[in-house]
Amino acid sequence: MRIIVTFLLILVSALNVQSLFESYIQLSQLSSQFQPANSIEQLETQSVSSFMQCGYICNRNIQCRTFDYDSSSTICRVFEGALDTGLIIPAASTSRVGFIKYSSLYFIAINQPCTQCIESRYLTCSNNVCQCPIHTFYNGSQCENQRYENASCLTFVAQWNSTGNTVAGDAAASSGIASNRLNFPYGLKFDSSNALYITDYNNNRIQKWIAGASNGSTVAGQINGASGQSSTFLYGPVGLVLDSNDNMYFSDRANCRVMFWANGASSGSTIAGTGSYGSANNEFENPSMIEYVSSTNILYIADTMNHRIMKYLLNASSGTVVAGGNGQGLSNTQLSKPYGMALDLSTNSLIICNYAAHTVVRWILGANSWTLIAGSSGVSGSSPILLYQPVGVTLDQYGNIYVADSGNHRIQCFLVGQSSGITIAGIAGSYGTSATQLNAPFGLILDNQLNLYVADTSNNRVQKFARY
Incomplete structure (x- = not known):
């Protein structure tokens, strides 16, 4: 079963678009961890007390799209890599992956004046207009990660039931x-x-x-x-x-x-x-x-x-x-x-x-x-x-x-x-x-x-x- 977790950070100023700095985070099954396409996609590593806290760290970083947390080691890793370029692979039974869910509604301010996205988690202000964050591009619906040259654009979860x-x-x-x-x-x-x-x-x-x-x-x-x-x-x-x-x-x-x-x-x-x-x-x-x-x-x-x-x-x-x-x-x-x-x-x-x-x-x-x-x-x-x-x-x-x-x-x-x-x-x-x-x-x-x-x-x- 997949679980949807919502982080809501209420902002002081009300916005016309995306007034809540929020993330909808979908969870993988236990016994999994994230493997990015390239190690440079790992943004940070911290020791935290819970999966929820790890998700909070990801949520506050506009570049973060994926994170994993091992409750045994208490290690939280956050990545700008996403599931369409990286992999979910088997890991310890105490490890789990969370990944940000995106909607085109979060990007309707693209190319609008910066007043429309000043507090948005999903867009940044560049040259006085709302633009996609670094290392992403607008595909006509939302901002998605750039691919490495010659890389496959796919999601592959290497996980099978161990009972035959x-x-x-x-x-x-x-x-x-x-x-x-x-x-x-x-x-x-x-x-x-x-x-x-x-x-x-x-x-x-x-x-x-x-x-x-x-x-x-x-x-x-x-x-x-x-x-x-x-x-x-x-x-x-x-x-x-x-x-x-x-x-x-x-x-x-x-x-x-x-x-x-x-x-x-x-x-x-x-x-x-x-x-x-x-x-x-x-x-x-x-x-x-x-x-x-x-x-x-x-x-x-x-x-x-x-x-x-x-x-x-x-x-x-x-x-x-x-x-x-x-x-x-x-x-x-x-x-x-x-x-x-x-x-x-x-x-x-x-x-x-x-x-x-x-x-x-x-x-x-x-x-x-x-x-x-x-x-x-x-x-x-x-x-x-x-x-x-x-x-x-x-x-x-x-x-x-x-x-x-x-x-x-x-x-x-x-x-x-x-x-x-x-x-x-x-x-x-x-x-x-x-x-x-x-x-x-x-x-x-x-x-x-x-x-x-x-x-x-x-x-x-x-x-x-x-x-x-």
């Missing part, structure tokens, strides 16, 4: 072959009707799970979980993508191939790989996650044990190496067991989970090396700047990166340009079957509301973490 809801498989983590069970789910994708497709690795099948259903249906492989090499059998499916017609492309890992399976079909066809392990350009060794670009009919395949990413044109007999391929290693021209990846079309690059190097890297297509996004090459750990065996990765529309940090049993969110992650699901270093825990998560996906779905692999279930 089981949407597929058994909430108690039991595995099985029945239609209401999974056995090591890996990849996740939504179809055009928002049904969830799951690669059920140890059951050698792909399950379709309609939202709210208690059972899934088998859409590829055998219902009984039998493995095999023929066109109707699978052996350890991992990565999965769907095209606009809900046709499936997936990596059949233990068969060292990538298959195409038409929507509603009872068998598939091999479109990449030979069915045997190898390192030639037409072979794979344990292919994992895949990406598909429908406009160009290109598949990108994580060839995990060959430490490379392969690019395949549909119907091509072999692929080309687009990342790695220089042996396993930690240099910026090498990969080390790449598992998950995500295609970032805005930068024409692949975001790659470098599993054995404990890093997430960006490889621009056509480049000879990667740049580091998160983690420290060859160093594992559970701090916000370290990872331990990252396997799955996805992006949101803002460019924030989400990583399944499997060895730490958590999901990390890396905001744009940040190398320090925010844990949004799971508990670092603590695996278990409770609704707040994960056990070696692998695949992850966001819906159009940015709710998070996680393949909680060793718990044999898929968990949904709702975004606030």
